[in-house]
Amino acid sequence: MSFGSNLLFLRKMHNNMTQEDLAEIMHVSRQTISKWESDNAYPEMEKVFELCSFFSCSMDELLRKDMNVSGDAYSAVHIENVEKFKMARYAVISHDPEGDAINHMKMWAKDSGLLDVPGYELKIIGWDFPFVNQQQINVFHMHGYAAACILPEDFKIDCKSVEIASQDECKYAVITIKNYKESPFDTIPNAYKIIQSYMQVNGYNHREDDNVLPCFEYEYEKDGQDYMNVYIAIEN
Numbered sequence: 196m197s198f199g200s201n202l203l204f205l206r207k208m209h210n211n212m213t214q215e216d217l218a219e220i221m222h223v224s225r226q227t228i229s230k231w232e233s234d235n236a237y238p239e240m241e242k243v244f245e246l247c248s249f250f251s252c253s254m255d256e257l258l259r260k261d262m263n264v265s266g267d268a269y270s271a272v273h274i275e276n277v278e279k280f281k282m283a284r285y286a287v288i289s290h291d292p293e294g295d296a297i298n299h300m301k302m303w304a305k306d307s308g309l310l311d312v313p314g315y316e317l318k319i320i321g322w323d324f325p326f327v328n329q330q331q332i333n334v335f336h337m338h339g340y341a342a343a344c345i346l347p348e349d350f351k352i353d354c355k356s357v358e359i360a361s362q363d364e365c366k367y368a369v370i371t372i373k374n375y376k377e378s379p380f381d382t383i384p385n386a387y388k389i390i391q392s393y394m395q396v397n398g399y400n401h402r403e404d405d406n407v408l409p410c411f412e413y414e415y416e417k418d419g420q421d422y423m424n425v426y427i428a429i430e431n
Contacts (some may be wrong), residue, residue: 199234201262205250206232208389208396211271221245251395262392268382270371272393274429279364281350283307283357284343286324288331292340297321299356300342307353309344318345322411363406367426368394375414375423383412386425394429402428 206217206228214228221228221242230236238246247254256262283303287295300319304310310317324339331337343360346352352359368390375382387410394401403409413424 197234198237198258199232201257201260202228202246203232204262204392205246205252205257205396208272208393209250210397220249251398268373268375269386269389270373272368272370272390275367275369275426277362277365277367277426279362281346281348281359281361282320282343283309283346283352283354283359284341285357286339286341288324288327288337288339290335290337292324292338293321293342296324296340296342300344303357304344309346309350312347312350315347318413319343320345320408320411320413322408361406362408363404365402365404365407366429366431368399368429369424369426372423372425374421376421383423383425386423387427390425390427394427399429402430404428 206212206214214225214232218225218228223242227236231238243254243257247257250257252262283300285296285299285303287299289295297319301317304317304319309315319342321340321342324341327337327339346359370386370390372382372386393399401409407428408426410425410427413426415422415424
């Protein structure tokens, strides 16, 4: 935890701005920014207020908290336009809801003939299913998760055991986690925190709309390594 590492984190989150850019905004030299980020010097209180205002953070966050939860496992956050799509989805409440929901959709994709569509590549997304009561959580240690297969536009659907839904076109703030399975209970929640910090610093608001998913995750393999993309919907 340090002011310098927090400032460096915030600067990079702000569209990867340079020390020169921040120095110009703060009316100081680039060397001063460098000293602040290396904890070799500290700004006057007036400059602290200006930094908090510019980066939309509190003084407590800037000076006391560890804002830099990122590391080598994460890509930079970027904005991605996700076009309108159709999906077959399934939600479950269980002791292993993520595994149960994803496995159900994999079996459905096979049984429905989806995997036989020429040129189709299976894509399953997932998100937390929030409609779980406290007894299910506290007493039975159960949680909820929903998974969905992205469908080709002309796919003829047998609706058994799944729900068919459509999603409008939407912009998302996105981050990629590399080898997320090594410590998923740390890396995945941190990914959401990094995106939320990025949104806060850059002035993006969450999109709250019944026609789009507020957030979702997409797991895939590449070159023998596991990846996950985390998406949070933002207003246009």
